[in-house]
Amino acid sequence: MSDNMKNVKPDDRPPMRMQSVPETVAKRHAExxxxxxxxxxxxxxxxxxxEEEYSLNDDRRVKILSPGALVAxxxxxxSIALVGLIVLIFMFLFSFLGGLISPxxxxxxxxxxxYIYKEYxxxxxxxxxxxxxxxSDFTTALQAQMLLAxxxxxxxxxxxDVAYEIAEEGPDFYSISKDGKVxxxxxxxxxxxxxxxxxxxxxxxxxxxxxxxxxxxxxxSGSDEYTIDEGGVxxxxxxxxxxxxxxxxxxxxxxxxxxxxxxxxxxxxxATEDPDFIYTDENGETHEYLIEFNPExxxxxxxxxxxxxVYDTYSAPSKEHWLGTDRNGMDMLTxxxxxxxxxxxxxxxxxxxxxxxxxxxxxxxxxxxxxVDNLIMRIVDIFYCIPSMPIIIILGAAMDAxxxxxxxxxxxxxxxxxxxxxxxxxxLVRGQILSLREQEFMTATESSGLSVPRxxxxxxxxxxxxxxxVSCTMGLGSTIILEATLSFLGLGVxxxxxxxxxxxxxxxxxxxxxTYLFIWIPAGVLLLxxxxxxxxxxxxxxxxxxxxxxx
Amino acid sequence: xxxxxxxxxxxxxxxxEYDPQYILMVNGxxxxxxxxxGMISKTVGYVKAVDGVTFNLKRGQTMGxxxxxxxxxxxxxxxxxxxxxxKTAGQVLFNGQEVYDLSSRELNAMRPKMQIIxxxxxxxxxxxxxxxxxxxxxxxxxxxxxxxEYNDYIDEVMDNCGLQPFHKDRYPxxxxxxxxxxxxxxxxxxxxxxxxxxxxxxxxxxVSIQAQIINLLNDLQEKNNLTYLFISHDLSxxxxxSDAVGVMYLxxxxxxxxxxxxxxxxxxxxxxxxxxxxxxxxxxxxxKRIVLEGSIPSPANPPSGCKFHTRCVHCTExxxxxxxxxxxxxPGHFVACHKxx
Numbered sequence: 001m002s003d004n005m006k007n008v009k010p011d012d013r014p015p016m017r018m019q020s021v022p023e024t025v026a027k028r029h030a031e032x033x034x035x036x037x038x039x040x041x042x043x044x045x046x047x048x049x050x051e052e053e054y055s056l057n058d059d060r061r062v063k064i065l066s067p068g069a070l071v072a073x074x075x076x077x078x079s080i081a082l083v084g085l086i087v088l089i090f091m092f093l094f095s096f097l098g099g100l101i102s103p104x105x106x107x108x109x110x111x112x113x114x115y116i117y118k119e120y121x122x123x124x125x126x127x128x129x130x131x132x133x134x135x136s137d138f139t140t141a142l143q144a145q146m147l148l149a150x151x152x153x154x155x156x157x158x159x160x161d162v163a164y165e166i167a168e169e170g171p172d173f174y175s176i177s178k179d180g181k182v183x184x185x186x187x188x189x190x191x192x193x194x195x196x197x198x199x200x201x202x203x204x205x206x207x208x209x210x211x212x213x214x215x216x217x218x219x220x221s222g223s224d225e226y227t228i229d230e231g232g233v234x235x236x237x238x239x240x241x242x243x244x245x246x247x248x249x250x251x252x253x254x255x256x257x258x259x260x261x262x263x264x265x266x267x268x269x270x271a272t273e274d275p276d277f278i279y280t281d282e283n284g285e286t287h288e289y290l291i292e293f294n295p296e297x298x299x300x301x302x303x304x305x306x307x308x309x310v311y312d313t314y315s316a317p318s319k320e321h322w323l324g325t326d327r328n329g330m331d332m333l334t335x336x337x338x339x340x341x342x343x344x345x346x347x348x349x350x351x352x353x354x355x356x357x358x359x360x361x362x363x364x365x366x367x368x369x370x371x372v373d374n375l376i377m378r379i380v381d382i383f384y385c386i387p388s389m390p391i392i393i394i395l396g397a398a399m400d401a402x403x404x405x406x407x408x409x410x411x412x413x414x415x416x417x418x419x420x421x422x423x424x425x426x427x428l429v430r431g432q433i434l435s436l437r438e439q440e441f442m443t444a445t446e447s448s449g450l451s452v453p454r455x456x457x458x459x460x461x462x463x464x465x466x467x468x469x470v471s472c473t474m475g476l477g478s479t480i481i482l483e484a485t486l487s488f489l490g491l492g493v494x495x496x497x498x499x500x501x502x503x504x505x506x507x508x509x510x511x512x513x514x515t516y517l518f519i520w521i522p523a524g525v526l527l528l529x530x531x532x533x534x535x536x537x538x539x540x541x542x543x544x545x546x547x548x549x550x551x
Numbered sequence: 552x553x554x555x556x557x558x559x560x561x562x563x564x565x566x567x568e569y570d571p572q573y574i575l576m577v578n579g580x581x582x583x584x585x586x587x588x589g590m591i592s593k594t595v596g597y598v599k600a601v602d603g604v605t606f607n608l609k610r611g612q613t614m615g616x617x618x619x620x621x622x623x624x625x626x627x628x629x630x631x632x633x634x635x636x637x638k639t640a641g642q643v644l645f646n647g648q649e650v651y652d653l654s655s656r657e658l659n660a661m662r663p664k665m666q667i668i669x670x671x672x673x674x675x676x677x678x679x680x681x682x683x684x685x686x687x688x689x690x691x692x693x694x695x696x697x698x699x700e701y702n703d704y705i706d707e708v709m710d711n712c713g714l715q716p717f718h719k720d721r722y723p724x725x726x727x728x729x730x731x732x733x734x735x736x737x738x739x740x741x742x743x744x745x746x747x748x749x750x751x752x753x754x755x756x757x758v759s760i761q762a763q764i765i766n767l768l769n770d771l772q773e774k775n776n777l778t779y780l781f782i783s784h785d786l787s788x789x790x791x792x793s794d795a796v797g798v799m800y801l802x803x804x805x806x807x808x809x810x811x812x813x814x815x816x817x818x819x820x821x822x823x824x825x826x827x828x829x830x831x832x833x834x835x836x837x838x839k840r841i842v843l844e845g846s847i848p849s850p851a852n853p854p855s856g857c858k859f860h861t862r863c864v865h866c867t868e869x870x871x872x873x874x875x876x877x878x879x880x881x882p883g884h885f886v887a888c889h890k891x892x
Contacts, residue, residue, distance in 0.1 A: 440675035443634055444735075448689035448742065449662025458688065462679040 074544040081540020087533035091526070095340030104331045106338035107496035110312040110321070111329065117290050120304035121258060123266055124248045126188050127298070129172075133184035134202045138176070146176050146186060170213030175206070182206065189213065189232070190248065194240040194260055204242070208234050212244040233264065247271075249302075266291070270300055314516050324518040327506045328495075336522055339498035343530070346414055346493070347480040351472050353418025358425025359468070365426065366433025367456075373430065383423040392416060396491030406494040413492055417479060428471055432464045466545030473538035477531040484527055500527045569647035574746055574778050575608040575631070580641035581802075582623075582630045586851060598851045600626040602802030602858075603641070605877055606885075608795070610745070613772065613779040615789030615810070617825070618799035619847055624782045625670070627799070628748040631780070632665055633658065645746065663693045663742035670751040672731035676723035683709075683719030686737045695743055705741065711774070712737040713767060729760035733767070740771060746778045753788060765792055786829050790814055795883075798822045801858040802850055804877070808884030818886040820863050857889065865890055 075081060099106070129150075131143050142159060149157040149166055156165045165177045172188040189212060191205045200208075207221035211228050218227045227235045232244035247270055249263040262279055269277040269291055280286045288305040311329035315321060323332035365376040395416055399409050436442060436459075445455045480500075486492030487501025495502065503523040507513050513520070567578045581604075583597035600623045608614050616624050629635060631643050633650045643650040645665060653661060669675035676685055687705045690696065696704040706716045712733045723731055732752060739747055749768065753761040765788060771777060783789050789796060790810065797807040798819065806819040817823045824841040831838060843862045848854055854861050860870040867889065875887045 440669045440671060441677040443629075444667070444669065444675055444738065445677075446634060447632055447662060447665075447667045448692075448738070449659040450689055450692055451659075454688070454692065458680065459677050463677070 071541075071544045075540050078540040078543060081536050081543075084533040084536030084540065087529050088537060091340060091530050091533070092344065094526075095337055095344055098337035099334070099341055102331070102334040102337055104334040106335055106498050107330065108334075109329045110315075110325055110331065111309050112312040112315065113307045114310045115305050115307055117303035117305050119252050119301060120256070120289065121262075121266065121302040122250050122252050123270060123291075123300035123302060124250070125298060126190055126246055126248055129174075129186040129188060130190065131184055131186050132202055132205055134182070138184035142176075143184075143186070146174070146184075150174055150186070169210050173209055173213045185209065187213075189244050189246050191234075191242050191244050192260070192263075193242055194233075200242050204234075208242055208244055232267075247300075252301075266300075266302055314512075314519070317518055323522055324516070326503070326519055327512075332503075332518060332522065335498040335503060336500070336526060339500045339503050339523065340526060340530075342410070342493055342497055342499040343480050343483060343501070343527075346410070346417075346483050346499070347476045349414045350417040350421060350479045350483075351476050353415065354421035354425055354475070355468070355472060357419070357422035359429050361422070362426035362429030363433060366430040366437070367460075369434070369437075373434075376426065377430065380423040380426050383420070386420070388420045391420070392486060393489070393491055396486065396489075406497050410493055410497060413483070413486070417482065421475070421479065425468070425471060425475075428467060429464055432467055433460055436460055436463050466542070470538050470542040470545070473534055473541060477534035477538070480527070480534070481531055500524075566642060567644070569644055570607070571647070572609055573607040573644075574610040574646060575780070576642070576644040576647075577607070577627075577631060578605050578642040578644070580604045580627065580630060580643060581639040582626055582635065583639040596851055599802050599853055600850055601630055601639075602850075602853070604797075604799070604802075604804045605641075606795075606797055606804060606807050608746075608778060608780065610778055611772070611776045612794040613781050613792050614795040614797060615793030616780060616782045616797045616799060617784060617786060617789050620784065621847060621850070622799045623802040623850070624784075624799055625750055628667065628750050628780055628782050632667055632748055634667070660693075663689065663695065664744055665746045665748070666739035666742060666744040667748040667750060668732070668735050668739050668752045671755055672728050672735055673723075673755075675735055676731060678723055681720050681722055682714070682726075682734055685723070685734060686741050689738070690741050693742060695741065708737050708741045711771065712740065713763075728756050729763060732756060732760075732764055736764070736767065736771070740775070743775070744777065746780070749779050749781045749783075751783050752781075754783065754785065761788065768792065786826065790829075798825065801847060801853055803858055803887065805859065805888070806884075806886045807877075808881070808886075812881060812884045816881075816884075818880055818884070818891060819859075819888050820865050820890070821859050857887075 075085075129147060131138060131146075142164075145157055145159045146164070146166060149155075149164075154166070156163060158164070162178060165180075167175050167177065169175050169185075174186045175182045176184045176186070185202075185206055187209050189209060191200055191208055193200050204221045204226075207219050208226065208228060211217075211219035211226075212232055216228065218225065220226070224236055226241070228244070229235075233240055234242040234244065243260060243264060245263070245267045247263075247267045249258055249266050251258045259282065262281065265277060265279045266289075269289075274291065276288055276290045278286060278288050290303045290305070292301050292303065293299075294301065312321075312325050313327055313329045315325045315329075317324045321331050321333065323336065326332055326335060361376050361380075365373040395412075399412060404412070442455070442459060445459055450458075483492055483499065484501030484504070487499045488505045490502070490505065493499035493502055500523045504520050504527075507520045565579075567576060569576065580601055581599070582601040583599050585594040586596040586598060587593070588595040602623070604623075604627055606614065616627065618624050630638050631645075631650070633643075633653075638651055645661070648661070650658070650661075676682075680688075683705055686708060687701065690704065691701065705719065709716065709718065714730070714733055714737060718726075718730075718734075723734065726734065732755075735752070752768070753764050756764060768779065768781075769792065772779065779792070781789060781792055793810045795808065796810050796813045797804050798813070798821065799805065800821050806813065806817070806822045813822065814826065817826050821843075824843050827839060827841045841864075845862050848858070848861060854871075856872045857863070857866075857870040857875050860866045863870065869889050873889065875889050877885045877887045878891060879885050880891055
């Protein structure tokens with residue numbers, strides 16, 4: 001063997017140039033060159049040189065990319081990771097630009113005019129006889145006697161030795177006469193004056209009722225001619241003087257005076273059995289009124305439709321609110337944008353806090369080793385033992401008790417999550433640095449006399465950064481999830497600040513869950529897409545950073 | 552601290568005077584690694600990886616260092632280069648300068664003069680640096696060449712080592728084992744060293760590549776008047792490349808001298824046994840193998856007296872008690888064995 005060795009002279013070494021390339025390969029190269037030559041005339045000179053034709057020169061070689069470009073290239077070849085990146089870019093634009101573009105503020109509440117029907121008036125159909133008389137002869141006792149006689153169907157009766165006669169002038173309309181002279185009437189249709197404060201003379205009342213109950217359209221009372229329409233309105237010439245109706249309309253609201261017009265309209269509606277009617281009052285306000293019959297009491301209640309200004313809650317998606325509004329009447333889309341901003345910012349800040357603490361402590365532990373490493377790793381172990389969820393819940397409750405400003409609360413939340421999140425990173429960094437320190441290339445840097453900063457930043461750090469980036473990207477996803485969980489539980493970001501978690505928190509009963517899908521589905525989808533995208537990008541980065549991966 | 556010191560065995564050596572013909576003088580070099588044990592991790596003992604190594608190396612020569620696995624060859628090489636923070640005892644004079652007396656700044660200035668080529672070409676190159684940077688970063692750090700010459704210089708070094716300029720931007724993982732070893736050599740060479748420790752540079756490579764690398768090292772030695780300390784367990788390779796050969800056993804240099812003296816006339820029983828294992832490429836030759844009984848003792852608890860006495864066929868009572876010292880039997884041929892007293 002030693003003889004063999006001696007025979008291998010330096011000159012016998014296989015030359016570095018690839019002369020042993022099979023002919024077919026060389027041919028292919030030559031063909032490729034010919035193609036290239038068509039494109040660029042500069043290549044033609046090289047073609048003539050036989051030696052160069054078989055060698056791999058710079059033109060024919062795969063382009064060498066810078067390390068960053070190489071990673072980017074590998075990353076962009078990964079279509080799944082690319083999808084994740086696009087989703088993330090969209091999320092960032094949506095969250096950070098969206099808030100600027102959106103015409104609404106995140107805590108802007110919207111109102112809508114809602115129509116509610118308020119109890120406005122009650123209507124009773126008069127079922128009892130009312131009495132009117134000329135003079136004062138028609139006493140209460142006499143009225144009772146008259147009613148008695150009417151019920152018995154007696155046309156005449158005697159009361160205190162005076163004979164009275166009862167005449168049925170029409171349906172539910174009777175007159176009582178003494179000595180052939182009408183002294184009073186009993187009626188159910190009420191005659192009220194058209195002009196408030198005026199009285200209607202007995203004779204006119206008598207004549208009007210007589211005409212009304214018998215369905216006549218005109219009558220004469222005294223020397224005047226009157227007309228009466230179907231609704232019971234009595235005119236003298238063109239002037240309205242009285243109104244005859246079976247219905248009694250009373251205001252149910254203390255400060256409302258019901259005008260005659262309104263009463264007429266109501267009566268007319270009841271008479272024609274309309275369920276609703278529209279009435280314009282003297283001030284020009286038009287309202288819709290609903291009439292509802294209560295058969296037990298034999299009354300009608302009139303309810304006025306009034307416009308009132310209410311929070312525009314749970315309104316369905318529309319032109320103004322693309323994703324509708326939430327429980328508080330705020331624009332869903334705008335809140336999603338601001339919520340994304342909060343979720344992403346919290347994710348990043350928490351991750352940065354964890355990263356700084358983790359890298360410094362892990363780096364110190366890994367680089368210095370010995371008791372420093374021991375101490376720091378025991379601290380890490382202790383932090384691992386802390387049940388983070390109960391701690392966060394307790395701290396959340398404590399912050400509730402302190403009545404913190406939502407903004408300060410948000411900062412505290414980031415600090416708490418950050419301080420609870422570093423042990424994993426510290427362990428990662430420490431492990432990496434420990435294993436790298438033992439690698440021979442670190443010994444080589446020492447034997448080459450490289451400066452310590454260069455050793456750390458050119459040899460150690462670049463070998464840790466990929467794992468850090470991957471770990472942080474993945475960690476971002478879980479931090480956002482954690483934040484959403486806390487906000488959902490009401491321990492994280494608080495109203496009026498939006499976060500995807502507390503948007504989903506609006507869904508607190510099955511009614512909202514099933515009826516208002518636009519409340520929780522968009523937030524849930526955004527959350528899912530963001531976390532998924534972070535994980536996909538993390539995976540893609542890990543593959544891209546791994547130089548051993550095949551191109 | 553004082554307690555720890557007290558536990559260490561006697562380490563004093565008689566200092567040697569600097570002789571300018573030697574680029575490297577190693578005198579009584581010892582390197583012990585503490586064994587930690589117990590609850591509070593106190594030192595319970597020492598692994599005597601290098602336990603008294605003495606040799607001198609002339610400028611432009613190659614010394615082969617052979618021995619079994621675990622006999623302390625690599626530790627010797629690394630201790631000489633001060634790749635451990637301290638040595639246990641002895642002297643390492645590089646160009647007359649005690650390596651362990653240098654301040655860290657002086658040491659850094661001295662680093663380019665003494666380089667190392669590692670055994671494993673896969674773990675000795677930083678995976679995230681392009682080859683040009685691996686070779687060149689220390690060149691820039693030590694200002695070996697001016698900025699204008701830098702690129703040409705790196706190209707030249709790479710060309711010397713059989714690498715092409717376009718390899719500069721590639722990463723170590725894109726190379727084969729042989730190419731990676733060339734990169735390691737180029738990295739060492741780029742600093743214009745005077746002395747290179749070759750720590751089994753070919754043992755991870757297949758035979759044809761071994762030949763390439765060995766020849767490359769030979770060429771470079773001629774060109775740049777390099778001095779090698781060539782650590783190997785492959786006697787054929789050592790025979791091919793060395794001018795002097797040292798044989799190590801359990802931290803001791805048992806025999807050391809010119810290559811021809813050692814190969815022609817091995818004196819130490821261990822060397823005899825070792826060399827009898829060299830295969831002869833002739834099937835008709837009946838080989839006289841000296842088969843050593845047992846295995847190499849633990850360096851943490853080495854045998855008393857001559858460390859080899861447990862396996863030596865010539866073992867006497869004296870060997871078990873008294874540690875042999877290095878004696879010059881022929882001119883330039885040293886051996887540590889009581890047989891030659």
